[in-house]
Amino acid sequence: MYSKEVMEHFTNPKNSGEMKNPDAVGQVGNPVCGDVMYIYLKIKDNKIKDISFKTFGCAAAIATSSMITEIAKNKTLDEGMKITRQDVANKLGGLPPNKMHCSNLAADALHNAIREYREKQNKLNKK
Amino acid sequence: MKKTNQSSSQMKVYLDNGATTKTAEEVVKEMNIYFQTKYGNASSLHSFGQEANEALENSRKIIAEKINALPEEIIFTSGGTESDNFAVKGIAYANKNKGNHIITSKFEHPAVLNMCKELEKEGFTVTYLNVSKEGIVDIDQLRAEIGKKQGKTILVTIMHANNEIGTIQPIKEIGEICKLNKIAFHTDAVQSFTKAKIDVQEMNIDLLSLSAHKLHGPKGVGALYIKKGTEIKKQAIGGHHEFNLRAGTENISGIVGFAKAASLVNDEEIKNMTGLRNYLIDNLLKIPNTQLNGSREKRLCNNVNIAFNFVEGESLLLYLNQNGIAVSTGSACSSKSLEPSHVLLSLGLKHEICHGSIRFSLSKYTTKKELDYTIKNVKAAVEKLRALSPLNEKVKYTAK
Numbered sequence: 094m095y096s097k098e099v100m101e102h103f104t105n106p107k108n109s110g111e112m113k114n115p116d117a118v119g120q121v122g123n124p125v126c127g128d129v130m131y132i133y134l135k136i137k138d139n140k141i142k143d144i145s146f147k148t149f150g151c152a153a154a155i156a157t158s159s160m161i162t163e164i165a166k167n168k169t170l171d172e173g174m175k176i177t178r179q180d181v182a183n184k185l186g187g188l189p190p191n192k193m194h195c196s197n198l199a200a201d202a203l204h205n206a207i208r209e210y211r212e213k214q215n216k217l218n219k220k
Numbered sequence: 221m222k223k224t225n226q227s228s229s230q231m232k233v234y235l236d237n238g239a240t241t242k243t244a245e246e247v248v249k250e251m252n253i254y255f256q257t258k259y260g261n262a263s264s265l266h267s268f269g270q271e272a273n274e275a276l277e278n279s280r281k282i283i284a285e286k287i288n289a290l291p292e293e294i295i296f297t298s299g300g301t302e303s304d305n306f307a308v309k310g311i312a313y314a315n316k317n318k319g320n321h322i323i324t325s326k327f328e329h330p331a332v333l334n335m336c337k338e339l340e341k342e343g344f345t346v347t348y349l350n351v352s353k354e355g356i357v358d359i360d361q362l363r364a365e366i367g368k369k370q371g372k373t374i375l376v377t378i379m380h381a382n383n384e385i386g387t388i389q390p391i392k393e394i395g396e397i398c399k400l401n402k403i404a405f406h407t408d409a410v411q412s413f414t415k416a417k418i419d420v421q422e423m424n425i426d427l428l429s430l431s432a433h434k435l436h437g438p439k440g441v442g443a444l445y446i447k448k449g450t451e452i453k454k455q456a457i458g459g460h461h462e463f464n465l466r467a468g469t470e471n472i473s474g475i476v477g478f479a480k481a482a483s484l485v486n487d488e489e490i491k492n493m494t495g496l497r498n499y500l501i502d503n504l505l506k507i508p509n510t511q512l513n514g515s516r517e518k519r520l521c522n523n524v525n526i527a528f529n530f531v532e533g534e535s536l537l538l539y540l541n542q543n544g545i546a547v548s549t550g551s552a553c554s555s556k557s558l559e560p561s562h563v564l565l566s567l568g569l570k571h572e573i574c575h576g577s578i579r580f581s582l583s584k585y586t587t588k589k590e591l592d593y594t595i596k597n598v599k600a601a602v603e604k605l606r607a608l609s610p611l612n613e614k615v616k617y618t619a620k
Contacts, residue, residue: 103535104542109608124572124611127532127552127560131610147610151534151553155608191558 095152096186102156107163108145117213119206121198128154128195132161132202136210141165141173146202153192157181157199165203173207176200232544233590237434237522238383238411238581239548243477244436250480251438254473262470263461272472279479283443286482287409287428288419295444295462296475300410300431302456303444304331306466307406307427310452311375312339315404319372323365325349325357326566328379329408333562336377349378351566355387355514362394366401375404380428381412384550384563384579385514386523388416395424404450410434410442414485415493415520426450432474436583437481441474489584494521496586501526503595504580507602509613513564513577522582525550527573530612531605536578539601545594550577572611 095103112133122128128150135143144166146158160181165173178196182188188196234242254275260268262276277291284291297303312322324336326348336346347365350358357378366373376398381388391407398405406427409418413430420428427450431442446452446465458467501512501524509529528536533551540547550561552575560574569577580594606612 103538106608111610124575125570127571127575129610147608149530149609149611150532151551152538154532154553155535191556192553 094189095156096188098160098184098186099152099156099188102159102185103152106146106155106159108159108166109147110145111147112143112145117206117210119202119204119209121202121205122150124149127151128198130154130158130198130202132158132199132206134206134210136170140167140169142167150195150198151192153188153195154198156185157188157196158202160185161199161203170207170211174204176203230544231590231593233594234546235580235582235586235590235594236546236548237583237586238386238579240433240439241436241583242585243433243438244481244484246484247437247477247480251473251477254476258472262472263459272470275472275476276470279475282479282483283430284445286414286418287445288421289445290448292463293420293445293448295446295465296470296478297442297444297466298440298471299433299442300329300408300429301331303410303429303431303442304329304408305335306444306452306455307429307446308332308335308375308377309339310455311404311406311427311450312344313453314451315374316344319369319374320344321369321373322346323349323362323373323376323378325351325378327351327355327357327382327384327563328377329383329410332377332379332408353567353569354518355382355385355567356518357389357394359390359393359397363397366397366403373401373403375406377406377408379408379411380418381409381416381520381523382514382563383411384561385525385567386411386520386581387514388412388518388520391425392423398426399424411520411523414482415490415522420445420447427452432478432481435481435485438474438477441471441478443478485584490521493582493584493586496582496588496591497522497524499588500524500580500582500591500595503591504598507599511573513567513569513573522586524580524582525577526580527569527577528602529573529576530609531576531602533576533578535605536576536598536601539604540594540597543597543601545597548579548581550579551575 115133116136117134119132131147133145144162148158178200181196260272262273280291280294284294404426408429410431426447428445433439456467513525533549534553537549550564552560564574
């Protein structure tokens with residue numbers, strides 16, 4: 094059912110764990126649906142200096158979370174916002190059609206994190 | 221992070237016997253005769269046919285004896301699903317002049333549930349009885365529903381033991397209620413046959429579904445017990461096989477295998493499985509934040525269904541699979557419909573509990589060594605997944 098890349102990211106996820114003092118946290122999903130993803134960001138000079146994740150979900154959910162942290166690391170915030178679910182799915186060698194929504198969650202979680210960071214920055218700048 | 225796919229000594233442990241079982245060696249040996257040696261059609265008048273017919277009737281007798289039925293009350297089918305479909309539809313159609321109300325439960329197998337849903341489209345009304353959090357059907361509701369419908373109820377269909385959580389239903393009591401009210405009573409005994417006591421006379425059962433591949437028999441064969449005198453509409457139309465109730469050349473090798481598998485079961489095996497089941501339950505519940513789904517006592521000898529909080533079932537299943545262990549899960553992600561198990565939901569369990577549930581189903585071949593290996597790997601996999609998970613007992617989840 095799952096590609097080799099998905100199984101690899103599922104078995105040995107990259108950048109997992111809660112971050113101490115993140116600059117932003119993006120959250121998607123809910124336990125009722127069976128998928129919850131948290132993406133933690135550390136930002137420096139408008140770039141994603143560090144990124145990690147915590148996920149409650151199936152193999153696709155864990156793999157897509159892991160993969161998106163690899164793709165997004167060291168990217169600028171603008172580049173981060175442009176990462177799509179297709180990018181994640183492609184790098185994983187594809188996902189079964191009924192699991193594509195997991196890659197959507199990963200992209201949404203990352204975008205939420207970046208948005209949260211920018212909102213915080215705007216508030217700080219206004220002060 | 222430790223890799224869980226590098227175990228010190230990998231074992232292959234099959235704990236998904238609720239899905240299907242290994243065909244027993246003795247069964248395969250018995251079946252083999254009927255492929256190339258005694259291969260006749262049981263309806264043929266020559267000696268090839270006669271010897272096939274002898275095997276057929278012998279098998280029928282064996283199955284009948286196991287449930288205290290008459291041989292002519294046993295109709296061989298292609299398995300549990302066909303038996304369930306035949307029972308529900310056959311009784312509904314045969315009785316639609318008397319009434320159109322059917323009673324079943326919320327946690328039946330899809331072969332019963334979806335057949336009921338189809339009948340609803342044709343004008344039958346169906347009541348889906350509630351299930352307690354212990355996994356036992358609501359008998360008071362059954363009585364009330366029969367009372368409400370004033371003689372229009374034509375069928376009650378409630379499974380003997382649930383396939384996901386293994387809880388055993390009060391079939392004798394239900395049988396009595398149905399007998400009193402002159403309502404046909406069908407029970408799906410696919411999971412319970414040879415594991416829990418079945419006596420169709422004592423339990424007032426009119427129809428009973430059985431399947432061979434749950435008890436180390438071959439796939440593709442089962443039976444429907446139909447009490448003598450029960451009016452039922454034939455579904456498989458063609459020849460006059462099976463007392464003119466189910467057309468089709470009999471699957472002699474399958475039927476022989478089925479009977480052989482049924483005759484192999486003994487009390488000692490059941491006792492062993494029960495002990496091992498309890499051992500597995502006790503040890504898995506030592507893991508914090510876990511619970512057993514369904515009654516501990518009123519449970520099949522080989523069924524364990526546990527919710528592991530804060531982790532998701534498919535992930536847990538796949539980590540175990542990487543270590544050679546086969547189980548099944550009620551999580552949404554693992555189902556084609558992306559809905560969590562309707563059985564677990566019917567218990568009133570929260571969605572997140574359903575998502576993190578795993579069924580371990582043992583067989584007579586399961587050993588303590590295999591269970592110790594499983595327990596060790598479950599602990600490791602749960603630990604790994606909890607480290608990855610944002611959920612824990614302290615987190616009060618707030619949806620954004």
